[in-house]
Amino acid sequence: MNNGIYINTFFPLVEAVAGTNIVKTVEHLQKSQWWTKEQLLELQNKKLRALVHHAYDNVPYYRRLFRDYRIRPEDIREKKDLQKLPVLTKDDIRKNLADMVAKNLPPSRIMTTYSSGSTGEPLKYFIDKSSYSAGWAQTFRCWSWAGFNIGDPYVKIGVEERSGLRKNLQDYLMNTQYLSFSGIRRTNIRNVITKISSFHPKIIRSHTDFIYPIAKMMEEEDLYYSGATVTTTASVLFPHYRSLVEKQFNCRIMDAYGGEGTPVSFQCEKCENYHISDEDVVVEFMKDGEYVSERELGKIIITNLNNYAMPLIHYDINDLGQYLDETCACGRNLSLMKSIEGRENDIIKTPSGDLIPVHFFNHLFRDMSGINRFQVVQEHIDSLVVKIVKNERFSAADSEYIIDKIKAKTFGQIGIDIRFVDDIPVSGRAGKRRYVISCVPFATKQNNGFS
Known part of the structure; x- marks a missing residue:
């Protein structure tokens, strides 16, 4: 099936059943990435104000929080105003989970999920289908920077075998070949790469901690692969990881960063800095309760602008990073992060x-x-x-x-x-x-x- 038929006929049917709006959101993001910084900031502030009012009106946790801190929704109009609120932590979420869910959304719009567990301790949280759509749309936009179009085949390397009908059906509908890292060993690495090659993927999507061991196995077998862009996520992409994977897969890695259902930032085709998903997230870099200077290391604090099911406002994602006040060589006006300085997930x-x-x-x-x-x-x-x-x-x-x-x-x-x-x-x-x-x-x- 060619991409035009897939996007115009098949995928809309999938979205109608799933209740998502991914294609429409991708179309918007393909335009907004070229907006001026002022236009992007205007959109971001508008969405932030709407989210804050929604949280105050419909989420018991935030109603109580605003009352305790004597803050009104009108007091939060732009990013700097978020400092009036306490930083939201994972422990806050665990202790107040039931009160953090919006009361005005029907259960059919709310999805239960867990953090990826890159720190070893998964966090239960909820997202709505609009936020889910935005996450996929940001991912597809990033992949388009590598020449990917919705409907193109891609490989996903995950932690364990697919066992449920829903996930297997999703793989089929999304033209995905799923591979379980638990089944990949040096003794079968050639067969694994042959299987990937026969699928002709445009993208190989993997946790950083999976693709690096795979690249090491390939190196020992003097095995190389070409034809797809590797995109990584879930943990820090260290320089020696990047170097080996790019050598064995003969491509440039495009790393992604996010958490708790929030697409935070993506690398483009031009440089190793990260484009922040300004349309969908506010990112703050803080130290000792204040914003850090450019290139200074700070805690990454995020606000997901789309998740009305369980708003994460001024949330400490438990990583460190640096921001850049400049424009990428690609010409996109999305804000930039220089790096994500999380710890290495030991293996x-x-x-x-x-x-x-x-x-x-x-x-x-x-x-x-x-x-x-x-x-x-x-x-x-x-x-x-x-x-x-x-x-x-x-x-x-x-x-x-x-x-x-x-x-x-x-x-x-x-x-x-x-x-x-x-x-x-x-x-x-x-x-x-x-x-x-x-x-x-x-x-x-x-x-x-x-x-």
Whole structure:
């Protein structure tokens, strides 16, 4: 099916059933990216004022917050006014989740989801379908900078196997080939790349922590691939990650950054800075309660302008970054970020050379009600210490379950020591908890453990 038929006939039917408006939003974004900075700011402020009024009128948490701080919706008219509000944290969301959901939206418009778990601790939140559409539209606009059109094939590399009918149907309708990182090993990496090649994707979309180990396997097998642009997300794209992936895939990586259903920024085809999605998000860079200067490191604070189901206003996304007061060589007037300085998501290594990202442990622990917090520590190649802050719902069966799952994942090559602790402290400049800590470095190419 050609792209014209797909966009004009097939995809509108999909959107009518799903209740989304992705194509229409993409068309708007393709125009607004060339607007002047003044036009973009006018749109942003207009959407911010509408969101604040909606939150005050329909969200109990914000009604209470505004009352406690003696603020009226009319007091928030532009970005700098957001400093009148306290910073919203993940703990605030967890403690007030029910009161953060808008009361005027029908349940059919609200989607339940979780953060990607790149820090190892997923956050439950809600988005409405307009916000969902905006997220996909921002992604498709970024991909269009690499020559992608809606309907073109793309590959998505995810954490685990597709098991539900809904997700498999979505892959089919979106012309997506889904690959599970858990099934990719050095012994089958050639078959994996052959499968990708036969699909002829325009884009290969992957978590950073997945595509880098894949590139290392390809390097060891002297294997290269050309024909698609790699787009990365979910964790920091370190220079050595970028260098290896771009070499093995013979392309320029276009990294993306976001969180909690919010498309924050994307790299374009011209440089390694990040275009902020000004039409859909307000981004603040703060330190000690004040805005930082250009190129100064600050906490990234976001406001999603589209999510009316659960507004995230002046929200600390728990990363550090820098902003740039300049215009990109591509000519787009979207605001720029220089970098995202989150911490590296450590990867567990096994004696046989397999690499296990933090997302495995995220999925393992996410639905275990007896666990408040966890941390996995690897000091030696053949052993793991699993630290757990438990509650009254934790049982001996939970310990057995954890050990069995990790042993199955590591093919019994790693010993597991479960230790119960009272707390897991935060670390680093961003005040994050590290949920996977590996002291075992990646081996050199001459002895990297993949053999």
